[in-house]
Amino acid sequence: MTAFYHPIRIYYEDTDAGGVVYYANYLKFFERCRTEWLRAMGHNQTDLLAAEDIVFVVKSVSADYKRPARLDDSLEAGLRLTHLGRAQLQFDQWVDRLNTDGTRETLVTGSVKLACVNLKTLRPVPIPDWLHGQLQPSDAP
Amino acid sequence: MTAFYHPIRIYYEDTDAGGVVYYANYLKFFERCRTEWLRAMGHNQTDLLAAEDIVFVVKSVSADYKRPARLDDSLEAGLRLTHLGRAQLQFDQWVDRLNTDGTRETLVTGSVKLACVNLKTLRPVPIPDWLHGQLQPSDAP
Amino acid sequence: MTAFYHPIRIYYEDTDAGGVVYYANYLKFFERCRTEWLRAMGHNQTDLLAAEDIVFVVKSVSADYKRPARLDDSLEAGLRLTHLGRAQLQFDQWVDRLNTDGTRETLVTGSVKLACVNLKTLRPVPIPDWLHGQLQPSDAP
Amino acid sequence: MTAFYHPIRIYYEDTDAGGVVYYANYLKFFERCRTEWLRAMGHNQTDLLAAEDIVFVVKSVSADYKRPARLDDSLEAGLRLTHLGRAQLQFDQWVDRLNTDGTRETLVTGSVKLACVNLKTLRPVPIPDWLHGQLQPSDAP
Numbered sequence: 001m002t003a004f005y006h007p008i009r010i011y012y013e014d015t016d017a018g019g020v021v022y023y024a025n026y027l028k029f030f031e032r033c034r035t036e037w038l039r040a041m042g043h044n045q046t047d048l049l050a051a052e053d054i055v056f057v058v059k060s061v062s063a064d065y066k067r068p069a070r071l072d073d074s075l076e077a078g079l080r081l082t083h084l085g086r087a088q089l090q091f092d093q094w095v096d097r098l099n100t101d102g103t104r105e106t107l108v109t110g111s112v113k114l115a116c117v118n119l120k121t122l123r124p125v126p127i128p129d130w131l132h133g134q135l136q137p138s139d140a141p
Numbered sequence: 142m143t144a145f146y147h148p149i150r151i152y153y154e155d156t157d158a159g160g161v162v163y164y165a166n167y168l169k170f171f172e173r174c175r176t177e178w179l180r181a182m183g184h185n186q187t188d189l190l191a192a193e194d195i196v197f198v199v200k201s202v203s204a205d206y207k208r209p210a211r212l213d214d215s216l217e218a219g220l221r222l223t224h225l226g227r228a229q230l231q232f233d234q235w236v237d238r239l240n241t242d243g244t245r246e247t248l249v250t251g252s253v254k255l256a257c258v259n260l261k262t263l264r265p266v267p268i269p270d271w272l273h274g275q276l277q278p279s280d281a282p
Numbered sequence: 283m284t285a286f287y288h289p290i291r292i293y294y295e296d297t298d299a300g301g302v303v304y305y306a307n308y309l310k311f312f313e314r315c316r317t318e319w320l321r322a323m324g325h326n327q328t329d330l331l332a333a334e335d336i337v338f339v340v341k342s343v344s345a346d347y348k349r350p351a352r353l354d355d356s357l358e359a360g361l362r363l364t365h366l367g368r369a370q371l372q373f374d375q376w377v378d379r380l381n382t383d384g385t386r387e388t389l390v391t392g393s394v395k396l397a398c399v400n401l402k403t404l405r406p407v408p409i410p411d412w413l414h415g416q417l418q419p420s421d422a423p
Numbered sequence: 424m425t426a427f428y429h430p431i432r433i434y435y436e437d438t439d440a441g442g443v444v445y446y447a448n449y450l451k452f453f454e455r456c457r458t459e460w461l462r463a464m465g466h467n468q469t470d471l472l473a474a475e476d477i478v479f480v481v482k483s484v485s486a487d488y489k490r491p492a493r494l495d496d497s498l499e500a501g502l503r504l505t506h507l508g509r510a511q512l513q514f515d516q517w518v519d520r521l522n523t524d525g526t527r528e529t530l531v532t533g534s535v536k537l538a539c540v541n542l543k544t545l546r547p548v549p550i551p552d553w554l555h556g557q558l559q560p561s562d563a564p
Contacts, residue, residue, distance in 0.1 A: 011317055012327075013165065013310045015158035017212045022154060023481045024450035028295045031447075035293055045294075046354040058446045062485035068545070071158045072317075072328045122491070152458055153468075154451045164340045165309035169436045172306075176434055186435075187495040199305045203344035209404070213469045263350070295445060299438035299494045306436065353440045 006036040008075040008095070020068035026108045027061060030093045033077035034112070041134055049119060052128055056089070056114045063110035067097070074098045075107070081137045082111075087124040089114045089135070145181065147174040149216040149236070161209035167249045168202060171234045174218035175253070182275055190260060193269055197230070197255045204251035208238070215239045216248070222278045223252075228265040230255045230276070286322065288315040290357040290377070302350035308390045309343060312375045315359035316394070323416055331401060334410055338371070338396045345392035349379070356380045357389070363419045364393075369406040371396045371417070427463065429456040431498040431518070443491035449531045450484060453516045456500035457535070464557055472542060475551050479512070479537045486533035490520070497521045498530070504560045505534075510547040512537045512558070 008029050016022040035045065048054055069075055076096045083090035094109045116127045127135070149170050157163040176186065189195055210216055217237045224231035235250045257268045268276070290311050298304040317327065330336055351357055358378045365372035376391045398409045409417070431452050439445040458468065471477055492498055499519045506513035517532045539550045550558070 009314075011310070011314050012157045012159065013163060013313065016153045017156035017158075017160050018153065018478060018480070019158050019160075023484065024154065024447045024454075027447035027450065028293070031295065032291075032293050044354045046352070055441060057441070057491075058488055060485070060487045061446065062483070064483045065481055068480075070328070072326045150455075152451070152455050154454065159337055159339070164343065165306045165313075168306035168309065169434070172436065173432075173434050185495045187493070196300060198300070198350075199347055201344070201346045202305065203342070205342045206340055209339075211469070213467045294439045294441065295447065297440035298435045299440075299442050300435065301440050301442075304436060 003078050003080045004033065004037040004040065005076045005078045006033040008032065008077050010069055010071055010073040010075065012071065014069075015071050018068075020070055021073075023063075023065060026063055026065075026095055026110070029075070029077045029095055030061070030063075030079075030110060030112060033079050033093065034091065034114075037079055043131070048131075053119045054116055054125060054128070055119050057117050057122070059088070059113045059115050061110060061112045063108055065108050067105060067107045069095070069097060069107050076104075081135060084132070084135050084137045086126045086132075087116045089116075089127075144219050144221045145174065145178040146217045146219045147177040149173065149218050151210055151212055151214040151216065153212065155210075156212050159209075161211055162214075164204075164206060167204055167206075167236055167251070170216070170218045170236055171202070171204075171220075171251060171253060174220050174234060175232065175255075178220055184272070189272075194260045195257050195266060195269070196260050198258050198263070200229070200254045200256050202251060202253045204249055206249050208246060208248045210236070210238060210248050217245075222276060225273070225276050225278045227267045227273075228257045230257075230268075285360050285362045286315065286319040287358045287360045288318040290314065290359050292351055292353055292355040292357065294353065296351075297353050300350075302352055303355075305345075305347060308345060308347075308377055308392070311357070311359045311377055312343070312345075312361075312392060312394060315361050315375065316373065316396075319361055325413070330413075335401045336398055336407060336410070337401050339399050339404070341370070341395045341397050343392060343394045345390055347390050349387060349389045351377070351379060351389050358386075363417060366414070366417050366419045368408045368414075369398045371398075371409075426501050426503045427456065427460040428499045428501045429459040431455065431500050433492055433494055433496040433498065435494065437492075438494050441491075443493055444496075446486075446488060449486060449488075449518055449533070452498070452500045452518055453484070453486075453502075453533060453535060456502050456516060457514065457537075460502055466554070471554075476542045477539055477548060477551070478542050480540050480545070482511070482536045482538050484533060484535045486531055488531050490528060490530045492518070492520060492530050499527075504558060507555070507558050507560045509549045509555075510539045512539075512550075 014021050079091045079093045090113045095107050096104050118125045155162050155166050220232045220234045231254045237245050259266045296303050296307050361373045361375045372395045377389050400407045437444050437448050502514045502516045513536045518530050519527050541548045
């Protein structure tokens with residue numbers, strides 16, 4: 001599997017009094033991208049909950065902030081699955097800006113580790129086989 | 142019952158690129174004040190859910206924005222219960238700024254109507270008697 | 283002018299522990315729709331700030347909550363310009379759900395009043411002629 | 424300097440449809456704690472901006488999620504300054520829950536690196552001497 005991208009537009013709600021996007025909000029963009037990646041494979045999290053009683057929870061996240069995004073910016077959130085375990089997933093994630101001159105620059109890079117857990121117990125459970133078989137980590141870039 | 146107040150401090154998360162508090166966030170401050178008012182009577186929403194299977198949902202809200210709040214401002218959210226029905230509550234709510242010179246000015250005023258609903262059906266149910274008896278709308282100001 | 287629509291997808295960030303979209307977040311959806319309406323006319327707020335030193339600020343908002351939106355829902359935010367003054371704009375705004383069976387239902391309706399203000403003084407100023415000429419309130423539905 | 428703590432209460436705005444606090448929101452709690460730490464030394468960010476034209480921006484963040492926080496939880500955000508450079512600061516940060524039985528458990532731990540930058544250029548500048556002299560990294564625990 002190659003990288004997956006999801007477009008993000010910056011609104012007032014995303015910005016702060018520094019005139020830039022608030023640092024916690026890139027984690028929202030990361031999550032939107034993971035959700036759309038899952039949806040692009042034909043799944044959504046509501047159905048996974050209902051059918052399998054599982055939910056993916058974030059175990060750890062890291063982010064490096066290189067350049068700020070601003071109001072009205074047109075961004076793309078990207079991800080690449082880097083590790084697929086029995087009950088865990090790991091992603092490289094990033095946010096790029098699509099400049100009006102056609103160039104693209106990376107604003108934030110990060111890494112996110114998810115665990116598959118039972119909704120009731122919140123304890124780790126294996127990713128269901130039918131879903132595990134569909135997920136494939138990327139080859140090295 | 143007289144007015145109830147809850148302190149609010151403004152952080153970066155609350156502001157937007159206009160340099161002021163984002164307009165939707167005053168509804169968060171309204172809710173914090175309602176929650177603390179309920180807690181001051183000895184209740185919290187988690188317990189109401191667990192014990193009674195009820196939850197209060199917002200039916201309508203209005204807000205008038207008079208002056209903007211800014212980063213580091215010290216505010217107070219206030220409320221007054223104006224109507225108590227069998228399954229509904231109505232509040233006047235507002236947010237004041239406490240200025241460093243000791244003066245106070247009103248930034249936002251509003252009104253919120255809540256319904257008591259069953260958690261499962263989301264249909265209106267009467268406010269439990271023991272709670273209804275504790276709630277008293279304010280006299281006219 | 284007829285109604286303008288902007289698609290909204292519901293992510294975890296939009297929901298709360300009640301399992302539904304948090305009530306303040308519909309005001310974000312209202313704002314995204316106003317921003318995209320302006321952009322569809324060829325303007326964005328960053329340019330208006332830079333070129334004219336003006337910003338639109340919300341003077342008042344009201345919202346009626348009819349049905350809750352949930353995780354993964356596909357919504358549309360809509361608006362209709364209902365009043366155009368020299369320094370003020372008023373909109374009817376709403377959020378519909380696009381159900382998977384092809385039906386559509388209205389979840390939230392509201393009304394928003396904006397003022398055009400100078401960025402430095404935050405005092406009302408006339409909407410620039412070139413922009414005012416482009417804006418046309420809707421005829422009655 | 425020893426650890427610094429700031430109380431956090433969980434409201435509906437902080438939670439998501441999983442019934443727990445949304446993962447990005449712990450970064451808000453981290454920031455509230457850094458802001459209150461600075462304020463406890465007699466400074467606020469608005470004044471630093473006005474007096475020195477400087478702002479602290481986040482360069483990187485990491486977080487490990489151990490246990491979820493829930494609605495109505497009473498938390499404490501903590502920090503310890505671990506590195507003080509000419510233009511950079513590094514913190515260990517964490518969020519604990521204060522249980523009703525008097526026990527305390529750590530929910531999230533993390534690390535944050537800040538740079539002192541000029542507000543206009545967004546380029547790194549030395550932390551002003553008078554402020555640098557006041558900041559002292561903690562001794563090893």
